[in-house]
Amino acid sequence: xxxxxxxxxxxxxxxxxxxxxxxxxxxxxxxxxxxxxxxxxxxxxxxxxxxxxxxxxxxxxxxxxxxxxxxxxxxxxxxxxxxxxxxxxxxxxxxxxxxxxxxxxxxxxxxxxxxxxxxxxxxxxxxxxxxxxxxxxxxxxxxxxxxxxxxxxxxxxxxxxxxxxxxxxxxxxxxxxxxxxxxxxxxxxxxxxxxxxxxxxxxxxxxxxxxxxxxxxxxxxxxxxxxxxxxxxxxxxxxxxxxxxxx
Numbered sequence: 001x002x003x004x005x006x007x008x009x010x011x012x013x014x015x016x017x018x019x020x021x022x023x024x025x026x027x028x029x030x031x032x033x034x035x036x037x038x039x040x041x042x043x044x045x046x047x048x049x050x051x052x053x054x055x056x057x058x059x060x061x062x063x064x065x066x067x068x069x070x071x072x073x074x075x076x077x078x079x080x081x082x083x084x085x086x087x088x089x090x091x092x093x094x095x096x097x098x099x100x101x102x103x104x105x106x107x108x109x110x111x112x113x114x115x116x117x118x119x120x121x122x123x124x125x126x127x128x129x130x131x132x133x134x135x136x137x138x139x140x141x142x143x144x145x146x147x148x149x150x151x152x153x154x155x156x157x158x159x160x161x162x163x164x165x166x167x168x169x170x171x172x173x174x175x176x177x178x179x180x181x182x183x184x185x186x187x188x189x190x191x192x193x194x195x196x197x198x199x200x201x202x203x204x205x206x207x208x209x210x211x212x213x214x215x216x217x218x219x220x221x222x223x224x225x226x227x228x229x230x231x232x233x234x235x236x237x238x239x240x241x242x243x244x245x246x247x
Contacts, residue, residue: 021061023228023230024060025057025060025062025066025070026230027103027230027232027233028053028056028057028060028062028070029070029073029074030083030103030233031053031056031103031233032050032053032054032057032070032071032074033074033083034083034085034103035047035049035050035052035053036050036071036074036075037074042071042072042074042075044071048182051182051186052181052182052185052198052199052200054067055185055189055195055198056198056199057070059195059196059197059198059199082105083103083104083105084103084104084105084107085101085102085103086102086104086107086110086111087099087100087101087102087128087132088100088102088111088114088115088118088125089125089126089127089128089129089130089131089132090114090118090122090123090124090125090126090130090131091118091122091123091124091126091130091131092118092121092122092123092218092219092222092223092237092239093121093122093123093210093215093218093219093222094208094210094215094219095123095208096122096208096210096219096237096238096239097131097134097135097204097208097237097238098118098122098131098222098226098235098236098237099131099132099135099202099235099236099237100114100226100232100234100235101232101233101234101235101236102114102231102232102233103231103233104231106231109231110229110231110232113229113231114226114229114232117222117225117226117229118222120222121218121219121221121222121225122218122219122222132202134204134205134206134238135202135203135204135205135236135238136202136203136205137178137200137201137202137203138163138175138176138177138178138200138201138203139174139175139176139177139178139180139181139184139185139199139200139201140173140174140175140176140197140198140199140200140201140203141173141174141176141184141185141188141195141197141198142171142172142173142174142195142196142197142198143171143172143173143174143188143193143194143195143196144170144171144196145167145169145170145171145172148172148193150167150172153165153172153193154167154172156188156191156193157172157174157184157188160183160184160187160188160191161176161180161183161184161187162174162175162176162180162184163175163176163177163180171196174188175203178200181200185198201234201236202234202236204236204237204238206238207238207239207240208238208239208240209240209241210239210241210245213245216241216244216245217245219239219242219245220242220245223235223237223239223242
């Protein structure tokens with residue numbers, strides 16, 4: 001998303017009500033379960049993927065007690081919940097490309113739910129790869145500017161191995177190759193930087209503007225309903241002027 005839209009969305013999420021926050025924390029918990037299973041350890045110090053998920057949890061203001069409970073829940077014999085990662089692609093209104101990443105224990109239920117929402121509020125679900133080519137996978141870290149010096153922060157990021165650095169009025173955005181994400185994040189944390197957001201994302205190569213209030217309302221409903229679905233982990237899209245809709 002564009003920098004302004006991204007900041008707008010982060011601010012909105014930070015101010016989410018308790019029910020929304022609980023849903024976000026549950027989704028991050030599922031990511032921890034997958035990271036523990038695939039990384040072979042519930043210890044973030046030796047499981048780099050889990051370390052990245054814990055960093056995401058902290059960026060979403062998950063309390064340390066919650067993080068510990070999640071790690072305990074999905075460790076050992078308690079961690080035998082089988083989640084499958086499935087990605088769906090399709091179109092919203094006006095040609096907006098949408099990628100939906102899910103973790104599910106019932107692929108039939110999840111596929112039906114995602115298809116229903118894309119049909120109801122968008123232009124429908126497509127085949128794998130139908131919109132994925134319009135996105136690049138990148139590590140993304142968003143830093144609140146506050147009193148930070150732009151040039152100094154940029155040099156810290158580039159020296160740590162970042163691919164790109166962008167600044168706007170309220171935030172700095174650091175981009176990395178997916179494989180370098182964890183190392184760059186840890187290097188910047190060691191320099192005292194903290195993140196509003198830190199995760200590997202699908203970054204659009206191009207953006208689509210929606211002009212009518214009707215189109216924007218439908219697109220907002222599509223995104224809200226997808227994000228409210230318990231099986232949906234992340235929704236990526238290339239709607240450029242999302243922050244202009246105040247409905």
